[in-house]
Amino acid sequence: MKPEHDTKPDEPGEIILELRQVSKRFGDVTAVDEVSLRIARGEFITFLGPSGSGKTTTLMIVAGFLKASGGGILLDGKPLDPLPPYKRDIGMVFQHYALFPHMTVAQNIAFPLQMRKLPKDEIAGRVKHALDLVGLPDHGMRRPAQLSGGQQQRVALARAMVFNPRVLLMDEPLGALDKKLREQMQIEIMRIHRNIEATILYVTHDQEEALVMSDRIAVFNHGRIVQVDTAEKIYDAPATPFIADFVGESNFLSGRAADIAGGIARLDGVDGVDRESPLRGWCGAGCVSGAPAVMVVRPERINIAPDSSAAPVAENSIAGRVSDIIYLGQARKYIVDTAHGVEFSALQQSRAGDAIDMPVGTAVRLSWRAEDAVILKDQ
């Protein structure tokens, strides 16, 4: 499957970085498979994908540490491939920061400026400014080893952006931090991104992080980009069942698409669903009448009610039995064994008494609106 929308920019604006069918093979392994992508100036784009899907490899090719086996990269319209890494003017925050242990924080940040032979007083000024920007004004004289993980992360960020690189690359920069600190740093990075108007190429396999931070997300799988879109589009209109499963949580029903009209299709061939209450959803990528298809519904879009109650509140509805209840704090997740032998999960805002309403074993009816479900080509 190769969605054609991965080559045309969904964002307007001047293109700063363009990947053209970039491939990378390691022996028999194709780590990156004809990746094409156009990134606008000032954009925050995230590579999201499972482990081994080629995100780091792509980043390393952009940084110049790996040579592509095929394709090319344009930076500001000029081919990047002939330039060695030190001439690319692309900043990078490494996963484990790679701060020089024998230099102080200030010396680390001054390093790229010294390499560019800036005058001493300008270097001092910019180092100070960078330290202020990442909230460490008094830590210039410390050694990296004397900083906490989060502080090292900030220094790495300051060092990577102090020379105003044309593009800033970050490979899972928050991977080593705990959840609280990670969330704090996400906000920090977004703030800095706005302040310095940098173009950022960010790698993560944490889908929440990707949804929170990015202008656009490029979803990687098996070395390919399977979808590039805004967070909302990726979440609401995933291009494939894989994306629906990987980004957020989804319920799936397999069948055949039929009766497409006005962007809405019917899902046929699901056992146990009678003709009187057909399943409908809007027709997504690869939804063709008669072809094998999958209906995707997000757990929080599903209404769950005891089967005994009145008519279902939305047009799609299936019956099932509660098999587990997971208390999540702000919500409750009901795991329901449906009549189709598929397990569904439905999320419901916590309200006192819910669990007593529908304890494990209760016969329930799940229902959702057609516009909240998308029918995709089966993979």
Next chain:
Amino acid sequence: MPSTVIRDRRAWLVAPALALLLAAFVYPVFWLLLRSASDPVWGFHNYATALSEAIYLKVLWNTVAISGATTIFCLLFGYPMAYTMVHAGPAARRILIYIVLIPFWTSILVRTFAWLVLLQPKGLINDILLGIGLIARPLELIYNRTGVLIGMVQILLPFMVFPLFSVLSRIDGSYMKAAANLGAPPLPAFFRVYLPLSLPGVFTGCMLVFIISLGYFITPALLGGRRDIMVAQLIQEQIDQFGDWGLSAALAMILLAGTALIFTLAHKVFGVKPAIRA
């Protein structure tokens, strides 16, 4: 406390080494110290002689100069060697390690005699150079400083290469990537990032080579000339030919004190911990 008990019991594990050190090092050193200050009469006259008479001073200076030069050449040859070993593929690395190790397993005496054969005026090296017409007359490669240095550098090279190898192989590759990414061309990246990170290995290697050189005997004795006598030879001569235990002991103590002094100074100046401890 249980942990203290365990630690106390473990202390016995060092007992054999400690006993050996006491018997083979501390006791002889103490004995030498006593001898140097009491033979033939009590006083510091042996030290005064060793540190004032021109021929002894010359030998002491020779020792320092030859050891220093050996250390520098070992570093110049050893660093690129260790670097290549670290960055080579696994197969090439194994071969290189053996290349460094095999001579190490051969007796110093054998290797020194081998150099004798190679370096003499009618030796292999001069024959080849004469043969291909690079030189008109045989080079004087032996019974002089050149011969001593060639022999010592070759024999002591492993003491430089292995501490360096151990430190260099622990330098994370991402530092050099970061340096390049930040705009450092290969040479500045090497001098600003790689070299400073490798200093503990440089320090340990230089320390080892220099200190072993200070007490070297066979190689300078066989490959050097009269002007390249080092302290160890002098001590041997003093005892063997003149039975002058007092002066010999004083020379030995000076050698020991010098070594300790250099070690401490280097430690203070560079502020680097020897890699062996890491």
